Amino acid sequence: MPHFGYTISTDRQIDYDSNDKRVAKYLAEHEPSFMICISCGTCTATCSAGVFTTFSLREHIGNIKRGEIRNIKAEAEKCMLCGKCQLACPRGVNTRNVILNIQRAFEALGL
Amino acid sequence: MTFDLFVLPFFLGLITLMVILAVKYAGWIKGFQPSDKDLLRQGLFTRKSLDATGEVLMESLLHRKMFRRNALLGYMHMSFALGWFLLIVCGNLESRIYSKVHLNPPYYPIFLKYFISDGRVLSHELMSIPGVFRLLMDIFLLFILTGLVLALIKRTSSHWFGLRKTTRHSFSDRVAITTLWLIFPLRLLAESFTAAQYHHGSFLTNNFGDLLNSFLPVKQLAYPTWWAYSIALGCFFISLPYSRFMHIPTEVMLIFFRHYGIKPALHFNHYSNFEIQSCPKCGVCIDSCPLHTNANEDGIPPAYFLRALKINQPEISSTYGCLLCGRCGEYCPVGININALRVSQRIRYAKNLNGSFTYLKPADSQVAEVAYFAGCMTHLTPSIKISMEKIFNTAGIDYNFIDRDGSVCCGRPLWMAGKEKQARELMEHNKKLIESTKCKTIVLSCPICLKIFREDYGINIEILHHSQYILRLAEEKKIDLKKTDVQVVFHDPCELGRGSGIFEEPRQLIRQMANLVSASEERNMSICCGGSLGSTGINCYQRDEVSMLTLEALMANNPQAVITACPLCKKTLQKGSPVEVRDISELTSSLIDTKKISMPELVNQEEN
Numbered sequence: 149m150p151h152f153g154y155t156i157s158t159d160r161q162i163d164y165d166s167n168d169k170r171v172a173k174y175l176a177e178h179e180p181s182f183m184i185c186i187s188c189g190t191c192t193a194t195c196s197a198g199v200f201t202t203f204s205l206r207e208h209i210g211n212i213k214r215g216e217i218r219n220i221k222a223e224a225e226k227c228m229l230c231g232k233c234q235l236a237c238p239r240g241v242n243t244r245n246v247i248l249n250i251q252r253a254f255e256a257l258g259l
Numbered sequence: 260m261t262f263d264l265f266v267l268p269f270f271l272g273l274i275t276l277m278v279i280l281a282v283k284y285a286g287w288i289k290g291f292q293p294s295d296k297d298l299l300r301q302g303l304f305t306r307k308s309l310d311a312t313g314e315v316l317m318e319s320l321l322h323r324k325m326f327r328r329n330a331l332l333g334y335m336h337m338s339f340a341l342g343w344f345l346l347i348v349c350g351n352l353e354s355r356i357y358s359k360v361h362l363n364p365p366y367y368p369i370f371l372k373y374f375i376s377d378g379r380v381l382s383h384e385l386m387s388i389p390g391v392f393r394l395l396m397d398i399f400l401l402f403i404l405t406g407l408v409l410a411l412i413k414r415t416s417s418h419w420f421g422l423r424k425t426t427r428h429s430f431s432d433r434v435a436i437t438t439l440w441l442i443f444p445l446r447l448l449a450e451s452f453t454a455a456q457y458h459h460g461s462f463l464t465n466n467f468g469d470l471l472n473s474f475l476p477v478k479q480l481a482y483p484t485w486w487a488y489s490i491a492l493g494c495f496f497i498s499l500p501y502s503r504f505m506h507i508p509t510e511v512m513l514i515f516f517r518h519y520g521i522k523p524a525l526h527f528n529h530y531s532n533f534e535i536q537s538c539p540k541c542g543v544c545i546d547s548c549p550l551h552t553n554a555n556e557d558g559i560p561p562a563y564f565l566r567a568l569k570i571n572q573p574e575i576s577s578t579y580g581c582l583l584c585g586r587c588g589e590y591c592p593v594g595i596n597i598n599a600l601r602v603s604q605r606i607r608y609a610k611n612l613n614g615s616f617t618y619l620k621p622a623d624s625q626v627a628e629v630a631y632f633a634g635c636m637t638h639l640t641p642s643i644k645i646s647m648e649k650i651f652n653t654a655g656i657d658y659n660f661i662d663r664d665g666s667v668c669c670g671r672p673l674w675m676a677g678k679e680k681q682a683r684e685l686m687e688h689n690k691k692l693i694e695s696t697k698c699k700t701i702v703l704s705c706p707i708c709l710k711i712f713r714e715d716y717g718i719n720i721e722i723l724h725h726s727q728y729i730l731r732l733a734e735e736k737k738i739d740l741k742k743t744d745v746q747v748v749f750h751d752p753c754e755l756g757r758g759s760g761i762f763e764e765p766r767q768l769i770r771q772m773a774n775l776v777s778a779s780e781e782r783n784m785s786i787c788c789g790g791s792l793g794s795t796g797i798n799c800y801q802r803d804e805v806s807m808l809t810l811e812a813l814m815a816n817n818p819q820a821v822i823t824a825c826p827l828c829k830k831t832l833q834k835g836s837p838v839e840v841r842d843i844s845e846l847t848s849s850l851i852d853t854k855k856i857s858m859p860e861l862v863n864q865e866e867n
Contacts, residue, residue, distance in 0.1 A: 181798060196635050199665035201618045225614045228668035228685060229676055230635040231792045235830055240799030245579075248676065248795055251612040 167215025174253035175212065181241045182249075185209050191233035191243055197226045205233055205243060212250070221259065224250045261358065261374055265486040266366035272493030273365060279500045280508055290529030295521045302519030311518035315511050320344055324592040328543060329421030331409065336541070338406025340507075346399045353392040369492070372450045372464075373485050376457050390461075397461035400450075403443050410440070424551070426542035426562045428503070435502035438495040445488040452481035506539040510593055513537045523596045525679060527603040534600060537593050538565040544587035544597075549786050549805045550580065550797065561587050561597045568600065576796050578604045582805070583675055583793025585757040589783045605677025614681030619667060619688050623695035627659035630698035632689075632712075634705035635666045636826035643704055643826050646848035647725060653851055654737035659696050667692075669708035671754075672792045674715070686716055693718060702728045704844065706755035706825045707792060713759060724755060726765040726824045726843050733771060739852035745773045747846075748818035750809070750832065751785035752825035765824045765843055772850045773822075779815035786812055788823075790831030806835050814838075822846055 175182040185206075192204040203226045212220060224247055233243040253259075291299065302308065317323045320341045326333030347368075354368035355361060357375050367374065409420075417425045428436065447467065454460030455468030455477040471477055499505060513533045521530060540562045545551050548560040558564060558577030567573040583598050591597070624630070631651065633644045644660070651658045667689055670682035693701060700721045703709045709724050716722075723731075732738045749769055755761050762782050769775050780786050789805030810832065813821055821840045823829050833840045 194639065196666060196668055197618075200620075200667075222615075226616070226618065227614070228616070228635075229672040229678070229792075229795075230666075230668040231672055231827075232635050232639050235636075235639055235790070235827070242795070242798055244672070244676075244792075245795040248579075248609075248612065255611050 162214055168217050169215040170257050171217050171253045172212050175249050178249045179242055179245045182246050184239050185241050186239055190236045194232045194236045196228050196230045196232060201226055221254045261367055265489050266370055268493035269489040270366050272496035276496040276499055287529040287532045298519045298521050307518045311515040314514050319510055332420040335406050335409040338402050342399050342403035349395050356389055372453050393461040397463040401463050407443055422542060422546060424545045426540045431502045435498040435504050438491050441491040442495060445491050449484040449488045452477045452484055503540040505536045509533055509536040523599040526606060531600060534595050535565050535568050538595055543590045547587045547590040549808055573604055580794055580796035582787045582791040584753040584787035584791055606679055609677035614678055616684050622692045624661045624692055625659050626697045628657040628699055630693055630696045630701045631658050631660045632701060632703050633662055634708040635668050637704040638666055640826040640830055643842045643844050646844040647704060649848045650729060654732045661692055661696060669711050671707045671711040675793045676795060690716055690718060706752045710754045710758045724761060726768055729847050730764050730768040740771050741850045743773055746776050746818045747773045747820045747822045748776050748778050748813050750813055750821055750823040750828055751782060752823060752828045753787050755824055756785060757783055769822055772846055776816040776818050778813045780812040788828040788831040790827045806831055810836055
C-alpha cells in the first residue's frame with residue numbers, strides 16, 4: 149500500500165484514576181522549575197542523546213505531569229547530563245536537575 | 260614544690276586530648292589505601308619530611324597565606340599560633356633552670372610562676388639567663404593578648420580584616436572558642452597576682468600585678484585564678500577534637516601527607532577525614548564563593564559544607580548547588596581540595612542512580628593528523644566550530660572533525676554529578692573514536708571536555724585546547740593575524756584556568772590581535788560565568804546573579820569586547836553583557852589573513 153505520509157493514531161484515553169502522580173509531586177517539590185515547562189520541545193531538539201535515541205525530555209515531562217510513568221525510569225537513564233537543553237530552554241527550567249530528580253524520585257518512592 | 264591539686268584539670272585534659280587524637284589518627288591512617296600507606300612509609304625518612312616541617316613552620320605557625328590575604332588577619336592568626344608555640348617552648352626551657360632536671364612533668368612549665376615563688380630576679384640580674392626568659396615570656400604573652408584583642412574586634416568589624424562575611428559557628432565551636440579566649444587573660448591574671456607578691460615576672464606581669472595589688476586582695480585571688488586557668492586549659496583540650504580547633508594538629512599531619520605525595524581520591528576515604536578536619540572554618544572561603552556573596556546559599560561555602568561533612572550530614576542542596584568553580588580553593592589557606600570532597604559526596608548520593616548508554620554504536624573516524632572534538636557546548640554555539648574549521652583550513656592542517664554529526668558527551672558533567680560509572684562508559688566510547696583517527700594531536704574547543712580528557716581519559720596523545728593550538732599555529736606562521744586597536748578583556752573559564760592551569764596562552768594570542776585590558780578579578784581569581792555544569796542545584800536566577808558579578812569584574816577597565824575561550828562561558832555571559840562576547844577562535848577567524856585559503860568548503864560556509 150502506498151504511504152502518503154498520514155497515519156491513524158490509535159485511540160488513547162488518559163485515565164486519571166489509574167495514573168501515578170507521585171513522581172510529578174516529588175519533582176514539583178524538589179525542582180519546582182519543572183512546573184513552568186511549556187512543552188516547546190527546544191530541549192528535545194538540541195538533545196545530545198536524542199541524536200542516537202528517541203529520548204525526549206519534552207515528552208517525558210508531559211507524561212510525568214499526566215502521571216504516566218511506565219518507562220520513564222529507563223528513559224531518564226539515557227541522559228548524558230551534557231546540559232545543552234538547559235542553555236536552550238526559553239523558560240529557564242533546570243533540566244539537568246529535573247533528570248536527576250526523576251531518578252531520585254524513583255529511588256525514594258521505591259518504584 | 261612541683262605539684263598542686265589545681266594542675267589536675269589541665270593535666271587530665273591534656274591526657275584525654277592525646278588519647279583521643281591518637282585513637283582517631285591511628286584509625287584513619289590504618290584505613291588508608293595500601294598505595295597511600297606505601298607512600299607514607301617511603302617518605303617518612305626522606306627530605307620530604309624536612310620540607311614538610313618547613314611548610315608547617317611557614318603556614319601553621321607564621322600563617323604566610325593568611326598574611327597575603329590580609330595583614331591584620333595574618334597577624335591575628337599568627338599571634339595565637341606562633342605566640343602559644345613560643346610560650347610552650349620558652350616555658351619549657353625556662354622551667355629547666357629552676358627544676359635543674361631535663362624532664363619535667365608537663366604541667367610544671369605551664370604553671371611555673373606558681374611553683375617558683377622565691378625566684379625573684381634583682382634589677383642587676385635582668386640581663387642574666389633567668390631575666391631574659393622572664394622578659395621573653397611576658398613578650399609572648401602580650402603578643403597573644405594583642406591577637407586576642409584583634410579577634411574580639413573581628414567579631415564586630417570583620418571588614419578591617421578583609422572579610423565581608425565571617426563564619427557562623429556551631430555550639431561546640433563556640434564552647435571551644437570561649438575557653439580558648441579565656442586561657443590567656445586568666446594566665447595574665449594568675450601570673451600577675453603571683454608576681455604582685457614575689458616580683459618574679461617581667462615588665463607586664465610585675466607592673467600589672469602591682470596595679471591590681473593597689474585595689475585587689477591579690478594574695479587571696481591568686482590561688483583560685485590558677486585553678487581557673489587550669490580549668491580553662493582542660494576544657495579547651497577536651498573540646499578541641501570536637502570543634503574547629505581540631506585543625507591545629509590535623510593540618511600539620513595533612514601537610515606531611517601531602518609532601519609524601521598522597522592525593523585525595525575520587526571516593527571518600529580515610530584520607531578525606533584529614534582534609535575535612537584540617538578546615539579551621541576561618542571563613543576566608545565565604546567571600547570567595549560567587550554563590551555566597553550573591554545568592555546567599557549558606558550551605559555552599561566550604562566552611563559550612565565541611566562542617567556538615569564532619570558530622571556526615573551534608574545537605575543535598577549544598578552538595579549539588581556548588582558550581583565547582585574552584586575559586587574557594589585559591590583562597591583556602593590550608594589548601595583543602597574542596598572540589599574533590601564535594602564530588603566524593605555526590606558519588607555517595609548518586610550511588611543508586613543508574614545510567615545506560617547501550618544505545619551508542621561503536622564509532623570510528625577517518626585517519627588524520629589532528630582530531631578536532633568540538634563537544635556538546637560548541638555544537639550549541641556553531642560560530643565557534645565554523646571559526647575553528649576556517650582556522651584549520653587556512654593553516655592547511657590535515658584534520659578530522661570527529662564529532663561533526665553530533666557529540667557524545669565527554670563525560671565530565673556526569674562525573675561532576677557523581678555518576679562516575681556512567682561517565683566512564685561515555686569516556687570509553689569517545690576514546691575508541693579518537694584512537695580510530697590515529698591522530699597525533701586532539702584539539703578541543705570546550706574546557707569542560709579538556710579537563711576530563713587530560714585528567715581521566717588516559718590517552719597517550721597530545722591534548723590541546725583551541726587557544727593553545729591557535730597560538731601554536733600563529734607562532735609557526737601557519738596563520739597570519741591582523742593586529743587591531745580594539746580594547747578587549749579576557750574571561751578565564753574555570754575549567755581552563757583554575758581547572759587546567761592555562762592562563763597565559765589565550766592572553767598571548769589575544770595580544771597579537773587586540774589590546775588586552777585587565778579585569779578586576781582575573782586569572783586564578785576569576786569568577787565563574789554562572790553557567791557551570793558543576794552545579795545542578797541552583798536555579799536560573801541565581802546563575803544570572805553570578806553572571807552579573809562576573810561581568811562587573813570584567814567591565815572594570817571599560818573594554819569594547821569580552822573574549823573568552825569556552826562556548827559555555829560565551830553563551831552565559833552573552834545574556835547580560837553590555838558589550839560583545841566572543842570566543843577566542845571567533846576573534847582569530849575574523850582577523851585571519853584568508854589569502855591562504857585553498858579549501859572550497861570555507862567559501863561555501865561564508866556564503867551560508
